[in-house]
Amino acid sequence: MKHVLTWLACGLLASTLVSCGSTRVVTRWQDPSVSVTPIVFTKVLAMVIAGDQALRRAGEQELCRQVERAPCQPAYLSIPDSALRDVDAVKAIVRKEGFDGAVVFRVAGEREQVTYVPPSYGPGFWGYYGHARVAYDPGYYRSDQVVRVETSIYSIREDKLLWVGTTDTVNPDSVAGLVKDVAKAVRKELEREGAVPASR
Numbered sequence: 001m002k003h004v005l006t007w008l009a010c011g012l013l014a015s016t017l018v019s020c021g022s023t024r025v026v027t028r029w030q031d032p033s034v035s036v037t038p039i040v041f042t043k044v045l046a047m048v049i050a051g052d053q054a055l056r057r058a059g060e061q062e063l064c065r066q067v068e069r070a071p072c073q074p075a076y077l078s079i080p081d082s083a084l085r086d087v088d089a090v091k092a093i094v095r096k097e098g099f100d101g102a103v104v105f106r107v108a109g110e111r112e113q114v115t116y117v118p119p120s121y122g123p124g125f126w127g128y129y130g131h132a133r134v135a136y137d138p139g140y141y142r143s144d145q146v147v148r149v150e151t152s153i154y155s156i157r158e159d160k161l162l163w164v165g166t167t168d169t170v171n172p173d174s175v176a177g178l179v180k181d182v183a184k185a186v187r188k189e190l191e192r193e194g195a196v197p198a199s200r
Helices: 002-010 053-066 087-096 125-132 175-193
Strands: 022-030 044-049 072-074 101-117 140-155 160-170
Touching: 022 175, 044 053, 053 072, 053 101, 053 175, 140 175, 160 175
Parallel strands: 044 072, 044 101
Antiparallel strands: 022 160, 101 140, 140 160
């Protein structure tokens, strides 16, 4: 995870990579109660699990920007770094500040995806024949970076996981960009399932 976040922060994308813009939901699970009662919170805690505090803060700020229907606060503004590993201290802070829901974002892994891009001539024989007589175009391989993210939604009031899903994003260009794309994909999936009210 540290490698993924460092790579994102530095923007070290190879020249063969295409721009960011492709995020899809890979897996999802929701508590059966969500089918009866959609997820609605009055105050949301946004938390990004990251060892690098600067990346954590950037991610939590962007995550809050994507929460539309309730006040949202980045966890770093409420939970000091010194208390992060103290469960009882975090519980006391969260209860005192009145959070009833939490959205947790965690980079679960990364992989390289190699795709063959075929020649530009048409798929039929005559397209190939007409093009090959002029110049040989062998096609090429493209290397993309795929980052997998796990997004979890908790009811703090009930101390229960309500929804969790994983997404794959191709060539994210920054932490904020990754969080934004994942949040949009997750919100669209939640709305499609009826797990949250539709966007305004």
